[in-house]
Amino acid sequence: xxxxxxxxxxxxxxxxxxxxxxxxxxxxxxxxxxxxxxxxxxxxxxxxxxxxxxxxxxxxxxxxxxxxxxxxxxxxxxxxxxxxxxxxxxxxxxxxxxxxxxxxxxxxxxxxxxxxxxxxxxxxxxxxxxxxxxxxxxxxxxxxxxxxxxxxxxxxxxxxxxxxxxxxxxxxxxxxxxxxxxxxxxxxxxxxxxxxxxxxxxxxxxxxxxxxxxxxxxxxxxxxxxxxxxxxxxxxxxxxxxxxxxxxxxxxxxxxxxxxxxxxxxxxxxxxxxxxxxxxxxxxxxxxxxxx
Amino acid sequence: xxxxxxxxxxxxxxxxxxxxxxxxxxxxxxxxxxxxxxxxxxxxxxxxxxxxxxxxxxxxxxxxxxxxxxxxxxxxxxxxxxxxxxxxxxxxxxxxxxxxxxxxxxxxxxxxxxxxxxxxxxxxxxxxxxxxxxxxxxxxxxxxxxxxxxxxxxxxxxxxxxxxxxxxxxxxxxxxxxxxxxxxxxxxxxxxxxxxxxxxxxxxxxxxxxxxxxxxxxxxxxxxxxxxxxxxxxx
Amino acid sequence: xxxxxxxxxxxxxxxxxxxxxxxxxxxxxxxxxxxxxxxxxxxxxxxxxxxxxxxxxxxxxxxxxxxxxxxxxxxxxxxxxxxxxxxxxxxxxxxxxxxxxxxxxxxxxxxxxxxxxxxxxxxxxxxxxxxxxxxxxxxxxxxxxxxxxxxxxxxxxxxxxxxxxxxxxxxxxxxxxxxxxxxxxxxxxxxxxxxxxxxxxxxxxxxxxxxxxxxxxxxxxxxxxxxxxxxxxxxxxxxxxxxxxxxxxxxxxxxxxxxxxxxxxxxxxxxxxxxxxxxxxxxxxxxxxxxxxxxxxxxxxxxxxxxxxxxxxxxxxxxxxxxxxxxxxxxxxxxxxxxxxxxxxxxxxxxxxxxxxxxxxxxxxxxxxxxxxxxxxxxxxxxxxxxxxxxxxxxxxxxxxxxxxxxxxxxxxxxxxxxxxxxxxxxxxxxxxxxxxxxxx
Numbered sequence: 001x002x003x004x005x006x007x008x009x010x011x012x013x014x015x016x017x018x019x020x021x022x023x024x025x026x027x028x029x030x031x032x033x034x035x036x037x038x039x040x041x042x043x044x045x046x047x048x049x050x051x052x053x054x055x056x057x058x059x060x061x062x063x064x065x066x067x068x069x070x071x072x073x074x075x076x077x078x079x080x081x082x083x084x085x086x087x088x089x090x091x092x093x094x095x096x097x098x099x100x101x102x103x104x105x106x107x108x109x110x111x112x113x114x115x116x117x118x119x120x121x122x123x124x125x126x127x128x129x130x131x132x133x134x135x136x137x138x139x140x141x142x143x144x145x146x147x148x149x150x151x152x153x154x155x156x157x158x159x160x161x162x163x164x165x166x167x168x169x170x171x172x173x174x175x176x177x178x179x180x181x182x183x184x185x186x187x188x189x190x191x192x193x194x195x196x197x198x199x200x201x202x203x204x205x206x207x208x209x210x211x212x213x214x215x216x217x218x219x220x221x222x223x224x225x226x227x228x229x230x231x232x233x234x235x236x237x238x239x240x241x242x243x244x245x246x247x248x249x250x251x252x253x254x255x256x257x258x259x260x261x262x263x264x265x266x267x268x269x270x271x272x273x274x275x276x277x278x279x280x281x282x283x284x285x286x287x288x289x290x291x292x
Numbered sequence: 293x294x295x296x297x298x299x300x301x302x303x304x305x306x307x308x309x310x311x312x313x314x315x316x317x318x319x320x321x322x323x324x325x326x327x328x329x330x331x332x333x334x335x336x337x338x339x340x341x342x343x344x345x346x347x348x349x350x351x352x353x354x355x356x357x358x359x360x361x362x363x364x365x366x367x368x369x370x371x372x373x374x375x376x377x378x379x380x381x382x383x384x385x386x387x388x389x390x391x392x393x394x395x396x397x398x399x400x401x402x403x404x405x406x407x408x409x410x411x412x413x414x415x416x417x418x419x420x421x422x423x424x425x426x427x428x429x430x431x432x433x434x435x436x437x438x439x440x441x442x443x444x445x446x447x448x449x450x451x452x453x454x455x456x457x458x459x460x461x462x463x464x465x466x467x468x469x470x471x472x473x474x475x476x477x478x479x480x481x482x483x484x485x486x487x488x489x490x491x492x493x494x495x496x497x498x499x500x501x502x503x504x505x506x507x508x509x510x511x512x513x514x515x516x517x518x519x520x521x522x523x524x525x526x527x
Numbered sequence: 528x529x530x531x532x533x534x535x536x537x538x539x540x541x542x543x544x545x546x547x548x549x550x551x552x553x554x555x556x557x558x559x560x561x562x563x564x565x566x567x568x569x570x571x572x573x574x575x576x577x578x579x580x581x582x583x584x585x586x587x588x589x590x591x592x593x594x595x596x597x598x599x600x601x602x603x604x605x606x607x608x609x610x611x612x613x614x615x616x617x618x619x620x621x622x623x624x625x626x627x628x629x630x631x632x633x634x635x636x637x638x639x640x641x642x643x644x645x646x647x648x649x650x651x652x653x654x655x656x657x658x659x660x661x662x663x664x665x666x667x668x669x670x671x672x673x674x675x676x677x678x679x680x681x682x683x684x685x686x687x688x689x690x691x692x693x694x695x696x697x698x699x700x701x702x703x704x705x706x707x708x709x710x711x712x713x714x715x716x717x718x719x720x721x722x723x724x725x726x727x728x729x730x731x732x733x734x735x736x737x738x739x740x741x742x743x744x745x746x747x748x749x750x751x752x753x754x755x756x757x758x759x760x761x762x763x764x765x766x767x768x769x770x771x772x773x774x775x776x777x778x779x780x781x782x783x784x785x786x787x788x789x790x791x792x793x794x795x796x797x798x799x800x801x802x803x804x805x806x807x808x809x810x811x812x813x814x815x816x817x818x819x820x821x822x823x824x825x826x827x828x829x830x831x832x833x834x835x836x837x838x839x840x841x842x843x844x845x846x847x848x849x850x851x852x853x854x855x856x857x858x859x860x861x862x863x864x865x866x867x868x869x870x871x872x873x874x875x876x877x878x879x880x881x882x883x884x885x886x887x888x889x890x891x892x893x894x895x896x897x898x899x900x901x902x903x904x905x906x907x908x909x910x911x912x913x914x915x916x917x918x919x920x921x922x923x924x925x926x927x928x929x930x931x932x933x934x935x936x937x938x939x940x941x942x943x944x945x946x947x948x949x950x951x952x953x954x955x956x957x958x959x960x961x962x963x964x965x966x967x968x
Contacts, residue, residue, distance in 0.1 A: 035660065082843065089850030092600070096802045099795060100842035107835025161394065168380055168391050175378035178341070179439070180366040180395035221667070228664055233382070266675060269668030276664075277656045 007250050013139035015246020017208065020146045020201035021216075021223025022230065022238035024194050027153070029232050031190020032083070033170050034091065037098040040220030041105035042078075042195055043202035044213060046071040048113050050203055051120060051211060060123055068199050075195025076188045083191070084184075109213040120206035142204045146239060149197060153235050166190055218265065222249070229272045231282025240284060245272070294319045294479060295340070295447060300348035300358075302332070302339045302503075309335045310503045312348075317447070320477040322469075324490040324511070327500035333483040334375055335503075337449045340481075341365055341372045352447070367395050371445035375452055377436040381425030385416055388424050388435055392442025402442070409438040412468055430461035437465070441472065450482045454489065462486065466493055491515045568716055572709040580708045581780070582820060587715045588777045589816030593800045594726055594809065595769030600798075601806040602730060603762045604742030606659055608794045609650075609666030612673040613643050613767040615789030617774025619677065622692040622784040623685055632697040632779055636718065639775035640768045647767025651760035670791040677786035691785030694778055711780050718776060722769060727809050729765075738762055770797075803845060805854025814853045848881075881923065885916035927954045 024043065028036045036042075050067035054060065078101070086097045124141030157163035169176040169186035176183050202216070209215050222245050230241025245268055252267045275283065295317040302310035310332050317323055325333040338344040340352075342362040350358040357365050366372075371392075380388050389409060393402045410417035413434045419427060424435060433453060440448055453469075454462040466489050473480060484490035491497060491511045499507035499514070507514065514520055572580050596610045620642050621635035630638075650669065657665055677686050686692070699710030729735050740748040741755050749755050778784050796819045804815025826838035849856040889912055925938040940950045 085847045086850055089846070090806065092798070092802045092806055093846055093850045093852075096799050097843060097846050099799060100839040100846065103835045103839030103842070107833055107837075107839070111832045111836070161390075164387060164390060165394055167383070168394075171382055172378065172380050174343075175374075175380060176391075177343075177362040178366060178372050178374065178378060179391050179443070180363050181391075182363050221671075225664065228660060232660070266668055266672040269664065269671070273653075273657070273661070273665040273668060276661045277653060 003254070004251075007254050008247055009135055011247030011250035012143070012243055013135045013246070014250060015226075015243035016139060016142040016146055017201075017205045017219055017242075018222040018226045018245050019239040019242025020142065020149075020204055021198075021219055022226035022242040023146065023149060023153070023235055024197040024201055025220075025223050025227040026230075026232055026235050026238040027197050028190065028194035029227070030157070030167060030235075031170050031187055031194060034094070035224065036194070037095065037220075038101040038105060039194065039198055040216030040223070041102050041109075042071070042075070043198035043205075044216045045105050045109055046074075046195070046199035047120065047202035047206045047211060048109055048213075050199070051118060051206075052113070054121070060121055064203060067203065068196050071199035072192040072196040075192040078195070079188045079191035083187070106213055113213070115212055115214075118211040120203070120211045122204075122207040126207075138207055142208075145200065145204060146242075149200065150235055150239050157235070162189075221265070222246075222268070225269060225272050229275060229282055231284045233281070234284045237282060237284030241282065244283075248272075293317065294353060295481075296349070296351040297336075297340070298349045298351075300336070300339060300346060300350065302335045303345045303347070304335075308503065309344075310339065310346075313500075313503070313505055315498055315505065315508065317479055317481060319446070320473070320479055321496070322473055322480040322482065322494045323496045323498065324482045324484055324494035325498050325500060326484060326487050326490065329485075330502075331500040332503040333500055334451050336500075337372060337374075337451050337481070337483060340370065340449060366443070369443065369446035370449065371440035371443040371447070372449040373433075373436045373440045373451060373453065375455070377432050379424045379427075379432050379435055379439075381423065383424055384421050385424055385427070385435055386420045388439050389416075389442050392439035395443065405442055405444070409441060412472070413438055430457050430465075433457060433461075433465060434468075437468070441476075441478075444476075445478055448478050448480045450480060452483055452485060454484060454486045462489065469493060487521075488515075565720065569713075572705070572712045577706070577708065580712050584708070584712045584715050584780050585777070586813065586816045586820050587719050588773050588780060589797075589800060589819050590813035591719055591722060591776070591816075592770045592773035593797055593804060593812040593815045593819075594723065595766045595771075595773065596797050596801050597804075597806065597809070597812055598726065598729075598769060599762055599766035601801065601808075602735070602742060603738045603759065603766075604745075605654065605759065605763065606663050607666045607766070608663050608791065608798065609669035610766075610770045610797050611789050611791060611793035612669045613647060613770040614774035614777070614793060614797075615673050615677065615784075615786075616646060616767075617643050617771030618778040618784045618789070619686060619692075619774075620771070621775035621778040622687075622694050625694050626687075626692045627685060635775050635779070636772055639771045643771025643774075644764040644768040647771075648760050648764035650767070651763030654763060655756050655759055666794075667791065670794045674786040674790050677789070686786075687784075689786060691783055691788075693783045696782050697779060715776055715780065718772065722772065723809060723812075726769070730809065734758070799842065801852075803842075803852050805852030805856075808852070808854030811852055811854035881916055881919045885912055888912050924950070924954060 021040070021043070024039055025035065028039060046067050049070060050063045053063035053066055058066070082097060082101060083094075086094050122138045122141070124138040125136075127137045129135050129137060129140055157167060165176070165181045166186045166189060168179070169181050169183045170190065173183045176186070205219060206215065209219070223242065226242030226245040227238040228241070229244060230237030230239070232238070248271050249264050249268045252271075253264045293316040297316070298314045300310055300313040301308060302313075313332070313336060315323075325336060327333050335344060339346045339358075340350060342357070342360050342365045346358050348358060349356060352365075352368055352370065355368065357368065380391060383391070386406070389406050390402070393405065396402060410420070415431055416434055416438060419431065424432065427435065437450070437453070440450075450469075453465055457465070469480065469482075470493055472478060480494075482490055482494065491514060494511045497507075497509065497511045497514050498505050499520075507520065571583065575583075592610065592614055595613070596607060599605050599607050599610075617639035620639040621632070624630040624635045624638060625632060654662055654665065676682070677691075678689050679686075680688065696707055697710065697714075699705050699707060703710070705713075730739075737748065737753045737758055740751070740753060741758055745755055774789075800815030800819035801812070802815075803818045804811030804813070822841060823834070823838055826834040826841065829837050851858075889909065921938055921941055924941055925935045928935050928937050937950065940946045
């Protein structure tokens with residue numbers, strides 16, 4: 001029983017990473033109504049920028065803030081330059097555009113900062129908590145920051161006019177125009193916010209997985225899985241989903257003998273698919289009822 | 293004249309849907325566009341809203357709005373209840389109404405307006421926290437009209453408000469429209485297949501055929517002319 | 528004259544008539560193009576230098592794999608990121624049969640097809656409950672699982688573990704005086720012709736229409752009495768079959784199989800190839816295969832360090848210019864002046880799209896080394912490509928002029944060097960903003 005508890009805790013710690021990423025994923029989904037495969041690479045690139053700023057001598061929090069702001073701007077630019085031209089194209093073509101972005105960011109990061117692993121500082125320190133080796137202050141900090149971001153987003157989307165406008169623009173752009181919403185700006189805003197959240201996620205994750213161009217590959221997938229599990233309509237669900245994925249992954253790795261590290265990912269995904277078969281809109285998603 | 297349209301051509305791609313359409317609408321008046329399917333009635337409304345490529349003159353309050361973006365045209369006070377209603381199906385009834393007032397400021401007035409909509413459409417009040425997609429056709433139509441009214445528009449464009457609704461509901465809806473026009477003085481341009489009802493509400497009517505206006509007369513005149521009614525309006 | 532109604536449904540008059548029209552009237556341009564291309568394809572190995580044959584064979588194999596994906600995603604609307612798994616299963620089936628059981632290579636193809644059909648069908652069953660995004664995730668799981676399963680230590684006896692299995696490449700039949708490479712080429716070509724023809728047939732049949740109906744409007748399709756579950760699972764199976772056969776062919780052609788050749792990145796490449804070639808286009812699959820094979824090489828040759836970035840950049844350019852892929856572009860060019868007006872951004876991107884495709888084709892041709900071995904063929908191809916580029920750009924410019932309601936004769940300026948830049952700028956700056964609800968390309 002104690003092993004179970006410990007593994008759940010460890011899973012929560014890991015899950016904080018996925019929850020953070022899942023939040024960014026849901027954010028972009030709310031803005032543009034589908035997923036952006038390059039989300040992880042954008043986060044990775046932002047983290048490298050922060051690293052570079054610190055390497056040039058800026059203190060942590062200044063670099064952090066600058067990276068977030070620059071990521072927001074970059075998100076808006078990517079929306080204008082990359083997403084706009086393919087907006088009216090079939091979804092598969094948009095996906096290929098995202099794949100292209102992924103490739104560009106990954107390769108550029110590798111070229112600029114090379115592939116050696118770098119360490120990234122954390123404001124929370126790495127002191128172990130609760131006397132064990134399961135969760136330390138940084139991981140607790142991650143969970144905290146994720147929850148704070150979640151709360152802010154919730155308030156933004158449900159409680160403000162701008163949030164409502166963004167949701168409307170994503171859900172039904174034509175009707176949104178008819179009520180006077182500037183849909184183009186809303187989409188850009190959504191991209192900016194997603195990029196900013198991604199930056200925060202990246203900077204929280206880097207101290208754990210270490211900074212290198214391929215660091216986000218696995219994380220993004222788990223983030224997607226968490227977001228889908230939680231239901232793509234709900235940021236809270238995404239966060240919960242992210243934690244759930246972390247726990248599932250850890251438990252699978254510990255308790256199922258054959259799987260070990262290799263098949264952990266597959267198992268986690270299969271679990272999620274099974275859940276989705278019984279609850280197609282995810283655990284916390286709102287069922288969208290459409291009358292034919 | 294609040295709204296003036298002259299020499300309007302509209303295009304879907306290379307297809308020309310409207311040919312030299314011209315008409316006008318005054319403050320507070322109700323006019324209707326009649327005609328068969330494909331005659332171009334919806335296209336006219338879309339042209340006013342800027343959703344379709346046009347050539348020609350559309351003037352609203354002295355400003356030439358042909359070529360403007362939809363969002364900007366809406367801000368002048370033109371509300372469009374589109375074909376198919378355009379409800380935000382995943383949002384609640386209340387949120388839909390709030391969205392109608394997106395371009396307005398003044399939280400208290402907006403809240404008051406929402407209450408006023410609920411008085412006009414009591415069925416919506418019962419369902420205020422429900423997802424809009426779960427409402428029946430008639431209720432969604434009421435919601436669409438309510439959302440448009442939240443803009444406090446000077447001009448209300450309605451595209452086939454009776455479509456797919458039971459006759460009793462349609463009568464209710466038109467009664468509400470009459471009341472709204474009388475109380476708030478909002479001008480209305482109604483596209484309708486149900487000519488009889490439309491002619492009761494409107495003071496003037498335009499009959500369209502393949503993108504051209506073929507008849508331009510007061511509603512009473514058209515309603516009284518048997519030949520016209522029989523050959524164009526089917527009753 | 529109408530035919531006697533069968534099952535209460537009259538056979539359409541057109542079918543009845545065409546059965547009576549003479550052969551020469553029934554041939555269309557499409558038939559001519561296909562015949563011509565096939566003849567060229569048959570002759571290439573005899574004329575081209577040896578090192579070119581292998582890549583061409585690979586292009587065909589990829590094209591077949593992409594066709595499999597196309598059947599599922601393009602024609603049936605079920606999104607799959609898992610086709611690398613089917614490719615791998617096909618490859619390993621062939622490898623295991625040949626390496627462990629010494630079965631002749633000929634039987635590996637249908638066997639791979641059968642195995643993959645079964646796996647695909649079985650996967651299609653739970654997939655019925657998943658849509659789009661969720662299906663994507665599920666197929667992603669399948670794709671990531673495959674390399675792990677192949678490396679799994681319990682299965683090492685059969686799969687050869689991390690190292691994989693080597694395969695003895697089949698010798699050409701003794702009565703044909705050709706090399707192994709050439710034989711594999713012809714084998715692949717034969718399989719391709721057969722399977723592409725079968726796919727084309729399927730798409731045009733009633734079943735094909737049902738499959739597409741399910742993609743376009745599943746609720747309406749079900750309401751019309753189409754057994755959507757059956758069609759969807761069978762399509763999954765057939766799609767897996769196609770990709771599986773491609774995998775088996777690739778095992779023969781490459782000469783070995785290893786787990787890390789069948790990762791999710793292969794699935795993504797197939798998807799990219801599908802979109803570039805044109806979703807829902809059978810011929811486009813081959814173009815997609817060409818692209819998938821050569822673009823990474825081209826990017827690499829421009830800059831090794833930034834090869835990914837260049838790859839992405841070119842990919843973006845191509846997608847901007849031709850969002851519906853090459854086949855969509857061909858359709859658009861064919862429609863010519865009756866197509867909807869191009870807006871500014873679209874015009875420029877199409878213009879550059881033509882150039883991009885042209886340049887890429889040129890690079891491919893150059894990279895294939897034609898220039899060294901047979902200069903005549905090289906220069907002919909080169910000239911044809913240049914003419915193609917100029918021709919299409921002229922067509923675009925003239926179309927733009929017609930949209931601007933100016934005289935088309937201004938297009939002649941394109942051939943006057945200093946003035947053509949001015950013309951291009953004017954064409955770009957002209958306002959023909961469209962609010963079309965129809966997409967142009």
